[in-house]
Amino acid sequence: MIFSRLLKIDWWLIMAILVLFIFSLTFLFGYNEHFFWRQLRWDILAIFIIFFAGFFNWQFILSQKWFIYFLYWLSISFLFVSLFSSPLVRGTSSWLKLGEWRFEPAELAKVALILLLASFFSRRHLEAWQTKNILISSFYALLPAVLIILQPDLGSAIVLISIWAGFLLMGKISRSKLLWGIIFLLILLVLGWNFFLRPYQKDRLIGFLFPDRDPLGINYHSLQAKIAIGSGGFFGKGFMGGTQSQFRFLPEAQADFIFAALVEEWGVLGGLIIILTFMMIIVRLIQIGERARNNSFKFICLGTVLSLAFQFFLNVGSNLAILPITGITFPFLSYGGSSLLTTAFLINIIQYIHLESS
Template sequence: MIRLRHIDWGMMGALAFLAAAGLVTLASVAEEFFPRQLGWYLGALAIILLAAQVDWKRLGSHWWFRYGFYGLSVLLLLISNLQSATIRGTKSWIVVGAFQFEPAELAKLALIIVLAHFFSRRHVEAWYGKNILVSFMLMAVPMALIMAHPDFGSAVMMVAIWIAFLLAGSVHTKRLIVGLIAAAVAMVLMWSFVMRPYQKDRVVSFLFPARDPLGASYNVIQSKVAIGSGGIFGKGFGGGTQARLHFLPAAQNDFLFAAFTEEWGVAGGAALLLTFALFLYRIGAVGLRARDNYAWLIAWGGGILFAVQSFINIGSNLGLLPVTGLTFPFFSYGGSSLLTSALLVGIIQHIKIESR
């Protein structure tokens, strides 16, 4: 049994602040979601503490665990594509009665576990053609199923995780250039043949927000109004008119950062971002002290997942990036993202404990 003093409490303290900020904002702008989110936070805490006691290195050394977990995530993605139920126009969720689960969140974690082990054995050869191809296929299978939902945001995260593992290896300039060109070509092909009209509208509205202020650009415009109206110190708890009067759609998840900043101002938003930076710093510190490549690559992949996802969420709230539907980890409303993120943090906590 692992003693609590071995836990990275700096990381846990940062998560506690993020959770408290999220709950306070929900209580103000969308109080009907508060009880369920509180329950998920308690479940997330239990998952972190339990997962920290599991020997993930030993489990990860077995191919049946790595690829069984990966295969389960792919199977769940396939099931979600085959079901008839849709939520907000996508098949991103498995719905069984009142239970809803987003398998793309599990797929991100499964990809990190598989790629971390794959590249831990081939660290100095990460950019060999064969390794690039095999790792790409491991990423492409779940990404294609996610795109079929369609869920462009989670698909982008799968690609980001894969690229992050490539960059963790020895980068050859020529191959990096080739990879960037290939990524550009892939984006053109996705725009032409894969992306749905509403997804294209989000990109166009991001580039030209004045083109459709009451349609595709409405959410981002209202988000920017909410952030701007908060000023330096905000309007205080319960004073966020944009969210409370429902001018700001999806305030509980996609735009919770905007709702928070309206009530607590730029100062509150900065405190939130600094706290999240502390969380990422603690993950980085754990990775640097890891005893082997597999452990540090898991920490690396987890840090990249949290950093990129939060960057995209905040960027879309500020109107700097298109809206993708990605949540702010440990802050936005949502059970699937929170619980799978908690499992990843529990694994990282075990790495810290093992390296003490």
Template sequence: MIGSRPQFSFSRSEMTLKEKLWHVSWSFVLLVTLVCSIGFLTLYSAANGNIDPWASRQMMRFLVGMAVMLAVAMVDVRAWMRWSYTLYVVALVLLMAVEIRGSVGMGAQRWIDLGFIQLQPSEIMKITLVLALARYFHGASYQDVGRPLFLVPPLIMVLAPVGFVLKQPDLGTAMMLTLASGAMFFLAGVRLWKFAVIIGAGGAAVPVAWQFMREYQRQRIITFLNPENDPLGAGYHILQSKIALGSGGLFGKGFMLGTQSHLNFLPEKQTDFIFTMLAEEWGMVGGVVLVGLYTLILVYGYAMSLRSRSQFGRLAGLGLTTTFFLYVFINTAMVMGLVPVVGVPLPLISYGGTAMLTLLFGFGLIMSIYIHRDVHIGRRGATDEV
């Protein structure tokens, strides 16, 4: 009965590629394409009506990303579960590598140049940490999760990359890793009072953390609390972003007519502040439509994840959806002056290859979870037998 090869009592591992393609949620793919297309238009406008240099390259990345997404979706969810620890360790090693190389004298360089793409280990970590945590909690019973000692390994799994990312220093990614992990702990059934303790301890740790922060990070927080304090210095980004947004009004200034962004008052209009440009040109209506589309993606993510019969699938799917949500929320709240300016791009729209690839990879995983929703995975993991 116990063999060297995993066996499943109810298995759809024998699904053909054709069957899998049949199960792909093409409406979801369409939705993602629609949001990315809004991104292309906005990048076209950001370049003053030129397809170069941003929109064209973003489209290429989108096509590559789409291919990656579908390929990932075709891979059996059990394979992803089996590889999740390995992928996590690889990402952690890469993270350490950039940290070591960075300290050797490359400054705050956060990527590894592979020639065709700049690999950001912190981006990879956003996915692999979710997968690793999902795998860890997959076999855990409600009682297991209740034991504090059981929570020590996943906490270490979270804190190790967060520590490296903070050291880079990349406040945005650290925030996303922490919050996404927190959501997964929550979903896995960690008792609520433990969150209260953690949040309380975190609050008490703020003064300590303040001591360890770099000057520019402190400045950003101070500026966030009072941006008008220094309108030409540190508060410049937030103030200009608010001016651009506010002057857009309800219906916006029109496509390619956003004065603040086109006159370069708006910093980083093609990357982190692209939402501002979009809302300046399309007004509140455009902004709400985009947020609506994002919400729809979230709903899809929830629906697809919760359809999975495996705890791994549900946890991983919801974790990835939460990561996506964090991208959306942190970026938009940042440009509206609700949270400090941290380097988080607007998902699917901001110019940049790594984030696009990470997101589409994540969507591919969600789709894989959905396609293989009825695959049963034993309590002890992929090698288990029921």
């Protein structure tokens, strides 16, 4: 039975993810073999998680509200622990160290928030615009978002708020409440600028507004990314031919700026293939969500689409210097295990949704 279910999983979704894995591993092999072997292990584990959707009865598991709330409050606990006891890594206290493995609680918070909001709105989708439901759902989103901002990790906090806002918009919120929401967002931005953002985060925003200022300081990252993308041309410089990444001019080429590094090696053509492949993943998730049998499953697909789309938008936007740098990685492409495995967990659930609706 399990084998027959495996044959019915969404292979287009699997193949698209594998294409991104190949791009990622090809670059990492030429960039840093240590990164390559570690990422290969994460990729294999992620595929294992995605493939074995047939082993879990997510219909039953997600009907247990205690499980969803447990996952949510577990992520909140991890965020508290990392905020107050974790050593700084790249200027943030957003990591928990478990032996040799470092885990980022913000990634678990994304999954927990998607499942919690999906459960919440699936029972209230016709009343999502009611003030009570807006306030309750905003608490669920703002609590982890504030803890993440304090770490500080602005990018992940933006993704969490965007997921919540997307759920509200899909719930057909009234125009008046939407206007109040925009006003509330502006107030949050003012408060964030004055009380939460660190000096280097403010410098990034100022550097984005004034791209010619301080090319060796606040705008160094974005300048090197633009050089990498521009020098790649249409067909690129070839495998290990990217001077910006190979000579280490491009910071975090394995993570935040892997898209720029890949475009330098494989050109605009390679960049378009990556973008179209990612768009294929988004389209498949939307199609699975449209066929889902219940509202909870539909909202899980929606939350996953919102999370992946906003991460893609923030990452590629910062690589192209059309958005400020937020430290968000490219899903399925950037080096790292926390984001990949938590996303694989969501894809596992979505594969189950696909199997149940087939």
